[in-house]
Amino acid sequence: MRIFFAVWPPAGAAHALAQWAREAQRSTGGRAIEEAKIHLTLVFLGDADHEKAIRAASKVKATRHSLPIEQAKHWRSNSIVWAGPLDTPPLLLDLFKKLEFELYKHDFALERRPFAAHVTLIRKARAAQSLPPLPALDWPVGEFLLVRSSLSSVGSSYDVLERFPMARGSK
Numbered sequence: 001m002r003i004f005f006a007v008w009p010p011a012g013a014a015h016a017l018a019q020w021a022r023e024a025q026r027s028t029g030g031r032a033i034e035e036a037k038i039h040l041t042l043v044f045l046g047d048a049d050h051e052k053a054i055r056a057a058s059k060v061k062a063t064r065h066s067l068p069i070e071q072a073k074h075w076r077s078n079s080i081v082w083a084g085p086l087d088t089p090p091l092l093l094d095l096f097k098k099l100e101f102e103l104y105k106h107d108f109a110l111e112r113r114p115f116a117a118h119v120t121l122i123r124k125a126r127a128a129q130s131l132p133p134l135p136a137l138d139w140p141v142g143e144f145l146l147v148r149s150s151l152s153s154v155g156s157s158y159d160v161l162e163r164f165p166m167a168r169g170s171k
């Protein structure tokens with residue numbers, strides 16, 4: 001079972017990003033991510049014990065926040081077009097660090113690289129002269145999810161295994 005933790009956009013934000021990706025795909029080629037699969041990965045665990053992952057994530061106390069989508073870029077190293085914030089929001093980074101800490105405490109082996117807040121929108125893309133302007137959208141982050149990814153002859157499918165609500169921030 002390949003599992004990962006992620007935050008999912010609300011339907012309106014996912015729709016706007018999927019439309020943007022289809023428009024950008026005209027100049028980058030590649031394969032646009034399906035609207036229902038658009039997300040921001042926090043931690044990829046791969047083939048791991050989902051019950052142990054749920055126990056670890058249940059210890060995470062994080063605060064709701066908003067995820068700004070302010071830039072879109074092409075990463076030549078892995079041939080993707082992504083969108084995301086100019087700088088990782090402090091509350092998103094806090095969520096990532098707390099989740100990572102709890103997973104380490106529960107003996108998960110994790111990648112040791114800096115967290116890069118990005119939403120993959122096109123795979124197998126080539127660099128383009130320019131990308132279209134991003135839509136204005138609202139992406140409130142009120143929970144994070146543990147998701148199972150399954151591969152089949154028709155592609156990947158995602159199943160939510162557990163939802164972890166986040167607390168409201170103090171005013």
